[in-house]
Amino acid sequence: MIKCVNLADIDEALDCTSPDNMAGIVPSLIFGYWDDVATWPDYPVKTTEALAMDAAGVINGDVVMTAGAKAYKMAIQDGSAEFKITGQGEPGGESFLYDLNVILPKLRKAIFGFENATKGRKMFFIVTDNNGVSYLMGDKRRGAEKATDGSSTTGAKMTDLNKTTLHYTFSSPRKCVYEGDTKVLLTAAVSAGG
Numbered sequence: 001m002i003k004c005v006n007l008a009d010i011d012e013a014l015d016c017t018s019p020d021n022m023a024g025i026v027p028s029l030i031f032g033y034w035d036d037v038a039t040w041p042d043y044p045v046k047t048t049e050a051l052a053m054d055a056a057g058v059i060n061g062d063v064v065m066t067a068g069a070k071a072y073k074m075a076i077q078d079g080s081a082e083f084k085i086t087g088q089g090e091p092g093g094e095s096f097l098y099d100l101n102v103i104l105p106k107l108r109k110a111i112f113g114f115e116n117a118t119k120g121r122k123m124f125f126i127v128t129d130n131n132g133v134s135y136l137m138g139d140k141r142r143g144a145e146k147a148t149d150g151s152s153t154t155g156a157k158m159t160d161l162n163k164t165t166l167h168y169t170f171s172s173p174r175k176c177v178y179e180g181d182t183k184v185l186l187t188a189a190v191s192a193g194g
Contacts, residue, residue, distance in 0.1 A: 026128045026130060029125055029127060034121070034142075036071075037069075037138070039064035041062060044059070059176045061180055062180035062181040062185070063136065063178075073186065076102055076104065077104075100137060101166070103166075107163075111164050114166075121146075123143050142171070143170070144170040
């Protein structure tokens, strides 16, 4: 049988910083329209040698925007968002569901506008957790999509939170981290791919 990934021992703490484990995501998301991306990172593939386990868990390359396009940042409150990856599918057809939930306080026209702009549109998101690990929702085949269970509420009692909940999902063939660019793509690309 062909080995695509070489197995290796997994230690309890791989380095001195591994015990520093914080839940949650950083209070800033990167997002953009899926069709504004010129180049997508590639999933890891075996060439002549089987992949090392850590190489099998990272996509290769950067998100590069088309000419004149850029990605954007959304500031969120610390502790107001959650990112999950869940296995899905039947044996022989397994994939991973990337799931992003964000709670934004106060009903605001800018957030309503964002929801209207992303309704029915393929998007991409780069989510970074509090351990500094980033994840890309979107690839060259499909984008992240707005889930139908997002909601806005004024709340009923004075102690309730007036809020909007954003919910986006993306189905990926692999569970991978993103180690590519998170700065250049925030400036409008002068030419395609740069």
